[in-house]
Amino acid sequence: MYPPSGPKVSPNMFWPNFLISPLKTSGTASSTPKFQADEETCLIQLDNLQLGQCGLIQQLDLSDSEDKRLRTMGICPGRRAWLVRRGDPMILKIMGTRIGLAAELAQRVTVEVCAPPYEGFQDPLPIRLEREPGEPGEPKEPRKSRESGT
Amino acid sequence: MTTVSLDVLEDPPDSGNGQSKRPVSQDLTVALVGNPNCGKTTLFNILTGLRAHTANISGTTIEQRLGKATIDGQAIQLIDLPGMYSLSDTSPEQKIARQALMGEIKNQPKPQAVLLLLDATNIQRNLLLAGQAVELGLPTVVALNMCDLAQRSGIQIDTEALGTELGCPVVAISARTGEGIPQLCNALSQRLSSDESHVMPQALSACASCGGCPFRARFDWAEEVDKRCARRPMGQHDPMTEAADRVLTHPLLGVASFLGIMFVLFALIFSVADYPSNAIEWAFSSLGSFLVNTLPPGDLTSLFVDGIIGGVGGVLVFLPQICLLFFFLSLLEDTGYLARAAVVTDRLMRRVGLPGASFVPLLSAHACAIPAIMASRIIENRRDRLVTILVAPLLTCSARLPVYTMLTALLVPSQPIKAALIFVGAYTLGIASALLVALVLNRSILKGKANPLLIELPSYKPPNLRNALLTMIDRGRVFLVKAGTVILMVSIGLWAASTYPKSAPPPQAVAVQQQAVQLESAGQTDDAAQLRLQAQNLTTAHSLSNSLAGRLGHAIEPAIKPLGYDWRIGIGIVSSFAAREVIVSTLSIIHGIGAGDGGDEMLYQSMRHSVSDNGTPIYTPATCLSLLVFFVLAMQCLPTSIVARRETGTWKWPALQFTYMTVLAYSAAWITFQAATQVFATGAVG
Known part of the structure; x- marks a missing residue:
């Protein structure tokens, strides 16, 4: 039911190309000293996302109250976050809204860098990565079967 | 499963005056639930108008708004619960809201129905709360707000499908334009009058019972529902917001624009509030002199003129500033800017252990500490809120300005540049001590650091004038009732203390x-x-x-002697507890210039020439400086204590506030006096 004749926006209309670096570069290049990427799965901390890059949230390593606080706002495993502005606090786009987040919280959130293309960035609503079981990138904790909800 | 009690429902809805006949307890109660920034206040204001008031949820310091609405001729008590993202026990607000919905709050009936408000431009996020609210099992009607904005950005939502998913009727409305409100009222009254029990959708109940992370399951459910019910075009979500945020949240431009906006805000408040304040002052002083001239002289007249009229006038003089402050803050909040302000100030504020959200309350404290303490509710975390409340009275409020004016006139007569420097110094001392105290509090009794920032930045929207006006009226009312009565009582008490014994x-x-x-x-x-x-x-x-006040002034003379004050200043300090600026009129009475009629210059002349009993001048530069420092730091404002008590829920914090500020003011004034005496003595010798 998408408007069939609606304007098709190029994925990079908003962010210049050079800001959206290819996945491989972001996975290996150490643009920030604390950057610790897992080669296999591209698991990084939320604050290490590149501008305009998307991360699938995997794990939160926070105290119980902070954990709940983040989850209520949508920073919850299974959601996707786009980095809109770097810095402390940084601005993320999660589930259609922008969220200002302190770096000290972002450091405790593990995300899996989403594969390009980043068309999801234009669409504020995250498109979940469909993944075959056993494929690299499957999170450590067993995930609930996706189809059960439908 | 709750069904609406039948005796209430079988009552035929007599349109018109049915509202007055029904006892309050039998009113149907409907709770309004929704995310922050989803237009809840706007809808509440449309449904209730002026028939609403703010009250604390009993036993807590969390506010809710209560209002009477008439829906299809039926009187309804509408409860506007605080805006929240979920009903889990994440914050006290959410916990209390859940209890209120379950009818677990004392003296508050369990709501018969829930009016759930969703933001159509962003239903996926809103569905987390929606799912939890529907699960409570109360009859629910969903209002899909901001449909006009959603339509404009090409979002299509199938309300019927959404209704099926949630198991309750969904009505598309726009609270801003009033679109769909009659339909919403219809749906609500239909839901209230049908006694069919609530059917929980299967997917949702599966979601509630499953193990693992409940949030994750809910978000997955929300995503599925969103996929089935909403269609949105590709492309930028909100180009306006993106563009504005590129400037307003920029590390440098953002701070600059924040300072600019705040400057305009306070310039507006002070310049506009001046007219009504002056008018009120003039009206009360003319009323006072009219009464003096018409009533027979005596204690009763004096009570009326000096006690009551002086007291009421003293309260009302602050009202325009407070109202305007809340008016503009409400406008700013409506536009969505305040959340950005919290982001740009967060980094600066966190250095002293305060969150970004405390910047605006602390800035408001430069008008008056009372609205600042009231505005500190926007700070989520209790510890952060307490620190903000505790340091707010250190900032230079406008009641201090007459005192500063008097003291600078004594210190540097007719030297505007030096006078301006003294003013800047006083403001700086206030700000520096507030930040310092915040730091010390963070390291001592309120250990911890500011809650790391996590804030939703809603899309920019045009502000709603009606909301701002209603907020202004509401806050003004709270100020008059809570602070006003206290100020009045204190000023009557001080009148009595300064009149008796005769x-x-x-x-x-x-x-x-x-x-x-x-x-x-x-x-x-x-x-x-x-x-x-x-x-x-x-x-x-x-x-x-x-009089009693005079004797008190004499009695505290030994204590304030080291600061360079004599009993006259002592009386002034005692009397300034109603409001700081009262010391000016008290001193003019003591110096034999009738209050108000002599003109300030006469008072300054008289003070400059006044000598103490042993012939030395009283108002030496050292004394004036010490008094200035004392007034910058001392907590001489009982109404502020009362409001702090209201906001913190105990007397413990206002007592601590009073104690630390008095100790701070006393020691700083003592140091100032001793140092200044030394400096001026050597200066005189050299």
């Missing part, structure tokens, strides 16, 4: 009076009138210094 006119005044009589009989009426006035002023000065 004393006979001093011999000096009697002599002047006799002289006046002689002159009058000689025909020199002008001179006689002047002498009479002089006699009267001498009498009031004498009776003040012999």
